[in-house]
Amino acid sequence: MPSGGRILVGLGALAVLAAGAPAVAETPAGVLFVAGKRGNTLSKIDLATGEERLRVPSCTNPHELAAAPDGNHVALACYGGTSVDIFAVDTLEKVASIDLGANARPHGIVWQQDEGTGRDTIFVTAEGRGAIFAIDYPLGGEPDLTEIPTGKVGSHMLAVSPDGAFAWTMDMGSGTVTLIEVGDARALRSAAVGTEPEGIALSPDGQTLWVSARGSNRAFALDPMTLAIREEVATGRFPLRIAVRPQGDVAVTSELQDGSLGVIDTATAKLVRTIPVSGPAEAAARQQVTILWSKDGARIYVAETGSDTVAEVDYARGTVTRRLRAGEGGDGMAILP
Template identity: 30%
Template sequence: MSHTTPAFRLLRPLVAAGVALAATASVASAQVAGLSGTLVVTNKTPSTATIVDVGSGRTLATLPTGTNPHEIVLSPDGSLAVITDYGGERKTLTVIDVPGLKVARTIDLGEHRAPHGIVFLPGNRLVAVTCEQTRAVVVVDVVEGVVRHAIATDAGGSHMVGVTADGTRGYTGNMRDHTVTALDMTAKRAVRSYPVPEVPEAINVTPDGKEVWVGSNKTGQVSVLDPSTGAVTRAAEGLKWPYRMLFTPDGRQVIVPDPTLNEVRFIDRAARRVIGILPLPGAPQGVTITPDGRHVFQSLSAETRVAVIDPATRTVLGHLAVGGTPDGVAYTTRVVARP
């Protein structure tokens, strides 16, 4: 059931097959006072990405990606969305020209297999991507469409990656080795491995690099690693699948969706304790937040939509229509002109 406010209107989407531009698959979902911009979402099962005008809820385009797209990032200027194509024989990134509402290029990663976690390095050109099957993080120039170099993690199942704000340090969670690897992004090498609770999937690092937050799929625990000492502190427990770690822009909260429990947890970062739980049916997975911290976008993998959440009240304001089995979500304040 949808939770709405008077300012939030929901209209049913029209469904279109293949590449659906808004002119032919026009739908619109929602309006929230003061909320605008563009959302790009990966749809795993149909292998597509949906571009949504957040202000109106209108689907601007549904574009093809590589097989089984999982994660997505947007360049800081909002011009490029880069998607990891996790499945299939070809190992690729799909680069979308967001203002142009089209696929700009597909980047073949060559020997580097199972690309998954992805972050932009400072600027609008380079991304760091985990390649799970080849135990590496590769740095890719998404403008030129080439792999610049690879950094070996020396660990099994390097799935997600977090990078400090200055782009000098990266951290991967190694799901098969139950470790976190610290990477010197400048020297292009792994510098240290830390033991953490088993099967660490979700991972993120604070912008200043002082805390690495990690979720354990085995224990359901959220932990904080101090990379200067290797100390690991418990921040939350009782989860089943702490899927992702999202810091609010003010650094005060960590938002953790759990698709098994069908809930989103809000953790006080300084106190390291849960301060709120939002029940959210639909298997919440990918999550992102607006730069002002006022709205969270939470994909619902068991549904064809993204929930819009007010993190202050921890309530669902409404939903945006996307494609099947949505996962990665990325937001930009940039408004794309409608066709």
């Protein structure tokens, strides 16, 4: 496995990088939101200046974070409690708190809008209840909640099809991925994938489900509907998360024990590149967790939970351009223009 630097594998990898790594603007635009799971905070960082503009108390042990399609709100999964809390992006004022019931422990979260009806839906795992929730009209005063049992233990991370018809969970306690039909509110099937599977991402075209198994040091490409494994890729150590570039050409794993990112060519299912972030010497101290692409695919943001920073990575050059200070234990992230 490539490690320890920016390493390319063969001429095919060179071609992939030349085609898939765009030039990077000097100054990134937008606002980065970070959930601080140790400090119980929500931070707002101006990407143009790198300054943390605002930090507010949030909820107990907040983890994943999702931005509203209209760009006016962010939703926080309160893993230490039972609610999804919604904040206005300008002031970070909490405008809604949606309770999911006893022992919910919400974690993975996705916010979508139906283009035809304009209906907003928040999808969120309820790990403690072995379920996901579909929350329709989350800002409507009386949200419509549908609980869908996965039938598995520890349903932790989440992916949702672009039309909201299907969802997939990573069930850490069961070691499975589960396919859920949202409209019929039922789990269709589950499949074991590697050892300690956790990371999950759906390709932009909806044709491939990518899973990372941290105990196997592997990434897997699955058929989204049958859950059959199409490809298996060796990664670095402890690939906690996986994220597909918005352009669909690569998937990146967050390799916690190596302090690096593994770049997988999605067309060939080959590891073509390794990007050092902290490196093995600092990996234990920095504890990189969540990874997030910028919309243009030019940057990767890496939450470094141990050092209370977010590393901004220039994808084309394979270098860390700066480290952004955030709240204690930064984990979940979202970007808005």
